[in-house]
Amino acid sequence: MLTYLLRRLLLMIPTLLGITIVVFTVMAMSPGGISAQTLVGGMDMKPQEKQALLEYYNKRYGLDQPAPVQYLRWLNNVSPIGFVTDEHGKRGEFSFNKGMDLGSSFQYGRPVSDILAERIPITLLLNLVTIPFTYLIAIMVGMKSATHRGSVFDVGTSMSMLALWSIPTMLAGVLLLGFFANVQHFHWFPTAGISSREAQDMPFLPHWDETGFVRGFLLDRVWHLVLPVICLSYGSFAALAKLTRTSILENLHSDYARTARAKGLAENDVLWRHVFRNSLLPLITISAGLLPSLLAGSLIVENIFSINGMGQLAVEAVKGRDRELVLSITWVSGFLTLIGYLIADFCYTLADPRVSYD
Amino acid sequence: MTEHAVSRESFAARIWRKTLDGAGVKVGLAWVALLVFAAVFAPFLANSMPLLMSKNGVISAPVLQYLSVEDTWVLATFFIALAVYRLRIGTAKRILLFLLGSALAAVLVNLFVKPPVLVIYDDFRSAAYTEADWRIMPPIPYAPTDYLRDLGSKGLEAPLVTEGYTHLMGTEENGADVLSRMIHACRISLSIGLIASGIALLIGVVVGGLMGYFSGIVDMLGMRLVEIFEDIPTLFLLLTFVAFFGRSLYMMMVIIGVTGWSGYARYVRTEFLKLRKQDYVQAAVASGLPLSSILFRHMLPNGVAPLLVAVSFGVAGAILSEATLSFLGLGVVDAPSWGQMLDQAVKSSTFNWWMAVFPGGAIFMTVFAYNLIGEAFRDAIDPKLSSKAGVNT
Numbered sequence: 001m002l003t004y005l006l007r008r009l010l011l012m013i014p015t016l017l018g019i020t021i022v023v024f025t026v027m028a029m030s031p032g033g034i035s036a037q038t039l040v041g042g043m044d045m046k047p048q049e050k051q052a053l054l055e056y057y058n059k060r061y062g063l064d065q066p067a068p069v070q071y072l073r074w075l076n077n078v079s080p081i082g083f084v085t086d087e088h089g090k091r092g093e094f095s096f097n098k099g100m101d102l103g104s105s106f107q108y109g110r111p112v113s114d115i116l117a118e119r120i121p122i123t124l125l126l127n128l129v130t131i132p133f134t135y136l137i138a139i140m141v142g143m144k145s146a147t148h149r150g151s152v153f154d155v156g157t158s159m160s161m162l163a164l165w166s167i168p169t170m171l172a173g174v175l176l177l178g179f180f181a182n183v184q185h186f187h188w189f190p191t192a193g194i195s196s197r198e199a200q201d202m203p204f205l206p207h208w209d210e211t212g213f214v215r216g217f218l219l220d221r222v223w224h225l226v227l228p229v230i231c232l233s234y235g236s237f238a239a240l241a242k243l244t245r246t247s248i249l250e251n252l253h254s255d256y257a258r259t260a261r262a263k264g265l266a267e268n269d270v271l272w273r274h275v276f277r278n279s280l281l282p283l284i285t286i287s288a289g290l291l292p293s294l295l296a297g298s299l300i301v302e303n304i305f306s307i308n309g310m311g312q313l314a315v316e317a318v319k320g321r322d323r324e325l326v327l328s329i330t331w332v333s334g335f336l337t338l339i340g341y342l343i344a345d346f347c348y349t350l351a352d353p354r355v356s357y358d
Numbered sequence: 359m360t361e362h363a364v365s366r367e368s369f370a371a372r373i374w375r376k377t378l379d380g381a382g383v384k385v386g387l388a389w390v391a392l393l394v395f396a397a398v399f400a401p402f403l404a405n406s407m408p409l410l411m412s413k414n415g416v417i418s419a420p421v422l423q424y425l426s427v428e429d430t431w432v433l434a435t436f437f438i439a440l441a442v443y444r445l446r447i448g449t450a451k452r453i454l455l456f457l458l459g460s461a462l463a464a465v466l467v468n469l470f471v472k473p474p475v476l477v478i479y480d481d482f483r484s485a486a487y488t489e490a491d492w493r494i495m496p497p498i499p500y501a502p503t504d505y506l507r508d509l510g511s512k513g514l515e516a517p518l519v520t521e522g523y524t525h526l527m528g529t530e531e532n533g534a535d536v537l538s539r540m541i542h543a544c545r546i547s548l549s550i551g552l553i554a555s556g557i558a559l560l561i562g563v564v565v566g567g568l569m570g571y572f573s574g575i576v577d578m579l580g581m582r583l584v585e586i587f588e589d590i591p592t593l594f595l596l597l598t599f600v601a602f603f604g605r606s607l608y609m610m611m612v613i614i615g616v617t618g619w620s621g622y623a624r625y626v627r628t629e630f631l632k633l634r635k636q637d638y639v640q641a642a643v644a645s646g647l648p649l650s651s652i653l654f655r656h657m658l659p660n661g662v663a664p665l666l667v668a669v670s671f672g673v674a675g676a677i678l679s680e681a682t683l684s685f686l687g688l689g690v691v692d693a694p695s696w697g698q699m700l701d702q703a704v705k706s707s708t709f710n711w712w713m714a715v716f717p718g719g720a721i722f723m724t725v726f727a728y729n730l731i732g733e734a735f736r737d738a739i740d741p742k743l744s745s746k747a748g749v750n751t
Binding site: 014016019022023026027031032105159162163165166167168169170171174175178179182185258278292295299300301314315318319321326329330334335337338346 | 382473507583585586587589590591592593594595598599602604605666678681685686687697700701704709711714715719720721722723725726729730733
């Protein structure tokens with residue numbers, strides 16, 4: 001098992017390299033390439049000043065070097081094994097625990113690692129709240145459909161699940177925002193952001209005091225997160241519910257279930273103690289692909305609900321042609337995707353004792 | 359003794375018959391047919407100029423004079439497709455004939471169709487065109503790029519509130535009528551869906567076929583390539599492409615195609631890994647047939663079934679990607695697009711519900727229709743496919 005994990009981790013490295021090479025090639029091949037032109041703005045600068053600023057940016061960020069050299073320098077900075085470079089960009093000696101330096105963003109002027117450290121927790125919060133919510137609903141709906149096959153609930157939900165899956169995320173976001181978070185219609189939920197300004201000063205838990213009910217920081221967060229989580233989760237739970245139903249249906253009529261019933265076990269026990277665990281495998285397969293699709297979906301959701309997460313950062317980085325930020329986001333997303341696959345494969349061994357990777 | 363009833367149906371006919379059995383797929387196919395009709399006949403359905411008018415006894419058709427190169431080519435291709443469909447020849451010949459016909463049509467249309475460069479839609483509401491003996495207007499008398507300046511339109515009006523002029527779905531921010539823009543946007547959505555999926559299918563089949571046939575080291579390297587393109591955050595790569603390379607419809611089609619081929623490659627690879635051990639393949643290799651013949655004439659027709667399912671979902675995905683890009687502000691600027699109209703629903707300070715419901719509803723119905731068709735195909739070909747969804751084979 002350990003050798004398998006190690007092998008998977010080592011195999012991740014060429015894939016991550018490949019992903020960053022593809023994105024870097026896209027940036028380098030574009031008209032204008034990765035140059036300081038986009039940074040030096042303003043028509044009202046004298047040519048010498050503009051030239052001087054251009055040279056400063058070129059020197060600072062190494063933008064006048066050919067693309068492969070730029071890529072190799074970036075790779076050297078990012079990897080923990082490499083040449084140590086000092087502030088002037090001079091190459092020092094080779095070291096095995098150099099530390100990772102993700103560079104600094106052109107647009108924001110701050111180190112990329114700081115920006116990422118601010119934004120990743122928000123996106124992770126959104127996604128990690130969505131995943132259990134999705135699974136809970138999907139399993140409940142799928143279970144009920146499978147056990148009451150052919151009933152009104154079953155037929156109704158399978159049609160509506162397919163329809164729900166087809167609704168594009170941005171349409172759902174726009175409709176939810178427009179109808180439920182709007183002063184023109186129901187103003188049940190807040191319009192933007194992940195917590196309101198007053199909530200920063202509130203204590204964590206809700207309580208009553210002289211002014212009435214005070215929504216604590218926790219409830220305020222929850223209230224802000226309701227619409228984005230609904231928006232992110234409905235697509236996944238539609239697909240998962242269908243899958244759960246198929247999988248449970250298959251296992252409900254299997255031999256071991258029949259034996260258990262023949263031995264006199266209650267239907268509830270047959271369902272939850274035997275059938276359920278065996279139906280989990282397709283769910284785990286899908287969960288491997290869930291985290292990447294959630295990261296992609298959060299791009300749109302964060303845009304609509306103005307949440308300052310990684311998705312929002314990705315859009316801004318790309319629009320601002322920010323080389324360091326784009327590359328860092330690429331490999332962080334790629335890394336999370338691959339970790340997602342690895343965790344899913346690992347969960348297989350937990351769910352199904354027959355599966356072993358040696 | 360009972361007679362064995364031998365079925366004389368071909369595989370394709372049987373799949374087609376089983377697919378059409380359900381109710382959902384009929385709805386899906388009806389919607390797609392409606393979209394194709396709207397896309398092909400758009401200039402006749404929604405335009406500011408009269409279809410046919412008679413002035414002082416002279417009958418003229420202004421619409422025909424102003425048909426652009428693109429409109430004419432789409433019409434020509436549609437009729438060529440109809441004609442090729444009615445002919446009784448093999449599938450490969452049909453596809454080849456269709457491609458040749460549309461290429462020829464493109465050349466001819468570029469040579470002979472020269473519409474006037476400048477179109478001023480306000481003229482069609484002036485006396486020269488309104489005082490006629492009789493005139494037949496298109497069902498929706500507004501062109502998609504007619505910004506209704508002479509009517510004092512301020513844009514973003516709700517449906518049916520403007521006096522005197524019926525805007526069945528309201529107007530958008532520049533003043534143009536939403537329904538006519540939606541009809542013309544069908545063209546972009548359908549063409550992006552089909553062409554992007556076609557490109558992805560082509561790349562996926564070739565790469566997957568080679569991987570499955572040769573296996574060994576080719577398979578290992580190919581798998582790394584497939585993994586790379588699978589793990590790249592697709593939307594992000596699309597954004598990067600569009601932001602760095604600028605916006606163009608053809609560029610978007612190519613990009614969506616180039617980023618989406620990994621699913622097809624996986625399917626084809628699995629099928630070919632199974633098929634290469636079959637007798638007929640071994641016989642084909644032993645007879646010395648060229649590689650392309652073995653792959654595409656012998657192996658591919660037997661492995662194409664799961665691809666049909668993947669293509670339906672792929673077209674839906676491509677349409678969704680284009681709508682998302684337009685929504686994020688990176689789509690094509692002048693041509694009407696559903697995603698761009700959806701973006702206008704939340705851009706201004708008020709929520710314009712008609713901009714969200716109608717274009718959004720169109721995107722939803724299209725994706726829903728393709729998903730229904732894909733599901734029906736999947737149930738017809740192999741009901742067990744759905745439980746194997748996405749297993750890393």
